[in-house]
Amino acid sequence: MACISPDGKPTESGKKILDAAKENRTSEEISITIGLPLFRVRSGLRDLMEAGYLKEDGDKYKITEKGFKSLV
Amino acid sequence: MEDELGERYPRLPRLGEKAPDFEAVTTHGTLKLSDFSGSWLILFSHPADFTPVCTTEFIGFAEIFDELQLRNVNLMGLSIDSVYSHISWVRNIEENFGIKIPFPVIADLNKDVASLYGMIMPGESKTETSRCVFVIDPDGILRAMIYYPLTTGRNMDEILRIIDALQTTDRHHVATPANWRPGESVIVPPPPTQEAAEERLKQGFDCKDWYFCKKKLGE
Incomplete structure (x- = not known):
């Protein structure tokens, strides 16, 4: 998983996605905000949701409490 | 479909039809074909990492990467090698040739994607993928296929030309x-x-x- 390291914590690109998702954004908006290709963002969002760092909110993505804690 | 020995062959992708979706381990993490929805994708296979013709092709693909990006085209490679082999090879290309490989490469060790797309030509090799190119449009439709044998490196000009031709056809x-x-x-x-x-x-x-x-x- 490119956005989750083997210890289960977000990688640098994972943290960038989480940081961008603080403001409830779509995958396209996150891609533009952090300058990562959309296909990488979509894959990263999947990883981060599976690990409980993000959740879907309609067509947007919302950071969870676990996600916030990982950025501290 | 069955051959005379009763062995089942998967139905291979055809032009104008939806390209089969897949999920695969790549050098950029686990990717699905649907992750590329909304942009063009060139999905290509190569026989093996750390081989000379493939190395020239990877350099060639890296050299046209920016031109492809301008046309909203992504690239993704594939071979029947491990992700660690891919990582080692792309690092080796950067060290030896000064070229960074900017696109993901599928580690298709179990041949799932290669079989789905008919990238293995048993008459050439049963253990390697041939040099196949699949052009998939933003709606996921397979728009062009090119097959080169193991011994012949691909022509990057032709790949760019096909993209330009398909996009011109769509636009006009x-x-x-x-x-x-x-x-x-x-x-x-x-x-x-x-x-x-x-x-x-x-x-x-x-x-x-x-x-x-x-x-x-x-x-």
């Missing part, structure tokens, strides 16, 4: 003649009815006959 509803290059005249699709054929010669195109008309784009 025209066809492109042999050896067409951007900026050259395009083919006006032949009229489908007798009435349209009679009209065609009055429409101001550059026509040799009713079925063979060209035009410059923008005219």
Whole structure:
């Protein structure tokens, strides 16, 4: 998983996605905000949701409490 | 479909149909074909990492990467090697040739994607993928396929030319003649009815006959 390291914590690109998702954004908006290709963002969002760092909110993505804690 | 020995063959992708979706481990994490929805994708296979022709091709693909990005085209490679082999090889290319490989490469050790797309040509090799190129459009439709043998490296100019031709066709509803290059005249699709054929010669195109008309784009 490119956005989750083997210890289960977000990688640098994972943290960038989480940081961008603080403001409830779509995958396209996150891609533009952090300058990562959309296909990488979509894959990263999947990883981060599976690990409980993000959740879907309609067509947007919302950071969870676990996600916030990982950025501290 | 079954052959004379009763072995089942998977149905291979065909032009104009939806490209089969997959999820695969790549050098950029786990990716699905659907992750590329909304952009063009060139999915290509190579026989093996750390081989000379493939190395020249990876350098070639990296060299046209920016041009492809300008056309909203992503690239993704594939071979029957591990992700660690891929990582080691792309690092080796950067060290030896100064070229960074910017696109993901599928580690298809179990041949799932290679089998799905018919990338293995048993007459050439049962353990390696041939040099296949699949051009998939933003709607996930397979628009072009090219197959090269193990011994022949691909022509990057042709890959760019196919993208330009397909995008020109989509944008202007025209066809492109042999050896067409951007900026050259395009083919006006032949009229489908007798009435349209009679009209065609009055429409101001550059026509040799009713079925063979060209035009410059923008005219």
